[in-house]
Amino acid sequence: MKQEFTISLFSESHIGILSRITLILTRRQINIESITASESAVPGVQMLTMVVRTTPEMVEKVARQIEKLVDVLKVFVHTSTEIICQEVALYKVTTRGLMSGSMSADIVRKYHARILEVTSEYTVVEKSGTRTEIKELLTLLEPCGVLQFVSSGRIAVTRQVKELNTYLKEMDEARRNMQEAVELYS
Amino acid sequence: MKVSNNIQAALKDGAEVTETSEAGNAGAQARESGHGATVSADTVITGAEALLKALIEEGVDTIFGYPGGAIMPVYDRLLDYTDRLRHILTRHEQGAAHAAQAYAMVTGKPGVCFATSGPGATNLVTGMANAFLDSVPVVFITAQVTAGLIGTDAFQETDILGISMPVTKWNAQVKRAEEIPDTVARAFYIARTGRPGPVLIDIAKDAQFENLTYRYSRCTYIRSYNPVNPLISRDIESAAVMINYAERPMILAGHGVIISGAMAELRALAEKAAIPVAVTLLGLPAFSHDHRLYAGMLGMHGNYAPNVLTNKADLIIAAGMRFDDRVTGNLKKYAPGARVIHIEIDRAEINKNVRADLGINSDAREAITALLPLVRERSREEWIREFRILDRTEHEKVVKPETEPEVGDLTMGEVVKTVSEMAGRDAVVVTDVGQHQMAVARYYHFTDSNRLVTSGGMGTMGFGLPAALGAAVGGEGRQTVVFTGDGGLQMTVQELGTIMQYRIPVKIVLLNNSFLGMVRQWQEMFFNSRYASTELVNPDFVMLASAYGISARKVTSRQELRETVEEMFSANGPFLLQAEVSRKANILPMIEPGASVSEVTLTYNGKS
Numbered sequence A: 001m002k003q004e005f006t007i008s009l010f011s012e013s014h015i016g017i018l019s020r021i022t023l024i025l026t027r028r029q030i031n032i033e034s035i036t037a038s039e040s041a042v043p044g045v046q047m048l049t050m051v052v053r054t055t056p057e058m059v060e061k062v063a064r065q066i067e068k069l070v071d072v073l074k075v076f077v078h079t080s081t082e083i084i085c086q087e088v089a090l091y092k093v094t095t096r097g098l099m100s101g102s103m104s105a106d107i108v109r110k111y112h113a114r115i116l117e118v119t120s121e122y123t124v125v126e127k128s129g130t131r132t133e134i135k136e137l138l139t140l141l142e143p144c145g146v147l148q149f150v151s152s153g154r155i156a157v158t159r160q161v162k163e164l165n166t167y168l169k170e171m172d173e174a175r176r177n178m179q180e181a182v183e184l185y186s
Numbered sequence B: 001m002k003v004s005n006n007i008q009a010a011l012k013d014g015a016e017v018t019e020t021s022e023a024g025n026a027g028a029q030a031r032e033s034g035h036g037a038t039v040s041a042d043t044v045i046t047g048a049e050a051l052l053k054a055l056i057e058e059g060v061d062t063i064f065g066y067p068g069g070a071i072m073p074v075y076d077r078l079l080d081y082t083d084r085l086r087h088i089l090t091r092h093e094q095g096a097a098h099a100a101q102a103y104a105m106v107t108g109k110p111g112v113c114f115a116t117s118g119p120g121a122t123n124l125v126t127g128m129a130n131a132f133l134d135s136v137p138v139v140f141i142t143a144q145v146t147a148g149l150i151g152t153d154a155f156q157e158t159d160i161l162g163i164s165m166p167v168t169k170w171n172a173q174v175k176r177a178e179e180i181p182d183t184v185a186r187a188f189y190i191a192r193t194g195r196p197g198p199v200l201i202d203i204a205k206d207a208q209f210e211n212l213t214y215r216y217s218r219c220t221y222i223r224s225y226n227p228v229n230p231l232i233s234r235d236i237e238s239a240a241v242m243i244n245y246a247e248r249p250m251i252l253a254g255h256g257v258i259i260s261g262a263m264a265e266l267r268a269l270a271e272k273a274a275i276p277v278a279v280t281l282l283g284l285p286a287f288s289h290d291h292r293l294y295a296g297m298l299g300m301h302g303n304y305a306p307n308v309l310t311n312k313a314d315l316i317i318a319a320g321m322r323f324d325d326r327v328t329g330n331l332k333k334y335a336p337g338a339r340v341i342h343i344e345i346d347r348a349e350i351n352k353n354v355r356a357d358l359g360i361n362s363d364a365r366e367a368i369t370a371l372l373p374l375v376r377e378r379s380r381e382e383w384i385r386e387f388r389i390l391d392r393t394e395h396e397k398v399v400k401p402e403t404e405p406e407v408g409d410l411t412m413g414e415v416v417k418t419v420s421e422m423a424g425r426d427a428v429v430v431t432d433v434g435q436h437q438m439a440v441a442r443y444y445h446f447t448d449s450n451r452l453v454t455s456g457g458m459g460t461m462g463f464g465l466p467a468a469l470g471a472a473v474g475g476e477g478r479q480t481v482v483f484t485g486d487g488g489l490q491m492t493v494q495e496l497g498t499i500m501q502y503r504i505p506v507k508i509v510l511l512n513n514s515f516l517g518m519v520r521q522w523q524e525m526f527f528n529s530r531y532a533s534t535e536l537v538n539p540d541f542v543m544l545a546s547a548y549g550i551s552a553r554k555v556t557s558r559q560e561l562r563e564t565v566e567e568m569f570s571a572n573g574p575f576l577l578q579a580e581v582s583r584k585a586n587i588l589p590m591i592e593p594g595a596s597v598s599e600v601t602l603t604y605n606g607k608s
């Protein structure tokens, strides 16, 4: 189902960045309903905010493709209204039950869920979506033994974008960790 | 409980967000990119010379290209660097682009390609797109009109930056000489890291003449670009449990396995857990075909067993591949009974075509290496036997008649098989695009020491010959053989001139059916055998090769096939073997457009 999303992103203020982003959206036949560009608090970094109409699956795909652009620092996606129909749920089920032949193997994929963790005893599946979808998946998973189920309830999204500094710091940290890992590796 | 609280958090892959601390502000001041220690002392030189020096710093010794007005300052300097930089003058910029890509695929180093502004630059576009879709690092350098004229429709000005944007990983324009060293450093860093790909630098003519104080340091970091993510051990442990649980697992190995050099690790994983390995077109040499766990090639003209059994597998472990539609067939009916682990360095590929139960966003070699100690030793004889049973059916119905016919015209299959038997185990195999490409994919017996250079994602006719010369230059003495069709060969046949000029020892196997074979096959199968513009009236290719001083021989009969191939391989230097094959043969099996991977057409009895 199509809905309105706001894609906000931080990028280096390099020439051509807007072209690159619109190319990605155009290829997927997504129209930009509004767009603003502004300087961020960090010199040399700009913030772009776009409103688009598309499906949740598609917005995830294009967000990743935008984030892949060399000059883009970080991408956020929000639904445009404050009233959100999305919830997030975690299902902890027995691994034996989930992996056994009686459970349809494509259940996780079909419900656009993903596996967070598998151990020999339990598996944690994460799904975000509407309450109905989340309930449906729960019913389907019941036969394999649901050890625990938690759902976030309706999430009120604040349209506040995280402080850029936080992300730059995270990225620096990730880089440091990487270098440590590389040193360990070699 | 940690619950990611909206879609944006999901997009960040569940990474935890830490609050900004005092020290956090340091992050904001981090430089946009990082460079290694400066390796060269300051000197004042022109932009053109700085470009060449920078290339040398990046380990470049070979350039493929074609000169013209705007890039003349660079070519002029090139004469002073002939001891360190070898320039191969192709006969068309497209040829230079393909050659540079093949060079990269064989050497593992980024290829380099020069072209002038305007038509020179636009002639590169097919080559860039081809390298982009197949994730090959090539650094394209185009010249641009003088900075002051950019945007005025000056003579030979094209907006190559705009044109190349969708088909490059990154591009940039340089208007001042002083920007050249850092731009080159960035270009190489971006081209070869993460998921590799082509990049383009467009250099204004006056920046080539201008002086700068030259110092070079290699790029090691770009703030907005995270090419490789660290492995998450929880994901690896989860994947191992899933593999240990699976009864009918299958590995799908793609180009990423080869790019990351994970062939040995892949083999170890497959052997330890007894998992059949299927490959994509570009992944063909990722796993030796004589290995008992080799399952065959996936996709439209792939092998019977791996396609059919995709839909019987209970676990798919996809490594370094992107579930192209030629591989998956109808997505709605793809692998319904399988859980999917997707190991892929490009995060945008995970969940793009096929949803994954578990996505592992990392380098294939790192992930497989980490998995290895965690998977249990298993034997899965019954599952492996299922592959053998289907293999036998395919052999009887398709492979045997195609590769060991006793009567009738020469077939593509038997020529490919003969060449495969007589070429070296580590030969570099190049193809063009069409039926012959599929014949090579199906009947060439690859080992994991072979290299395959073919046009996968784009399917670019005309790729073969220039790619072969680039591969042979990069292979330095490694046997290089290119299979091409009569259609594709004539798209870039002028590169025979390049082969002549530099005496490049490529063995050219032309599978001549006097048709645009692959299109003719589709016309036969899906358009009532109405052969609209697919029949070719061809020149005498032996005479054509001879005109370029290239030894050549035509073979029409089964009896002389072996001896002619022998002659080709024992000849010194380049050789063209023109094999006259059946005019209207079809490549089978086939998964017809819209069909599922388990709906394979093994034989086709339509009239021709």
Ligand SMILES: Cc1ncc(C[n+]2csc(CCOP(=O)(O)OP(=O)(O)O)c2C)c(N)n1
Binding pocket: B432, B433, B434, B435, B436, B437, B459, B460, B461, B462, B484, B485, B486, B487, B488, B489, B511, B513, B515, B516, B517, B518, B519
């Ligand atoms: C540049 C380009 N134009 C058109 C096509 C479409 N196409 C795919 S295969 C093919 C026929 C190739 O004929 P040939 O080179 O003789 O090889 P064969 O299939 O006969 O082995 C064509 C026209 C293409 N892939 N690339």
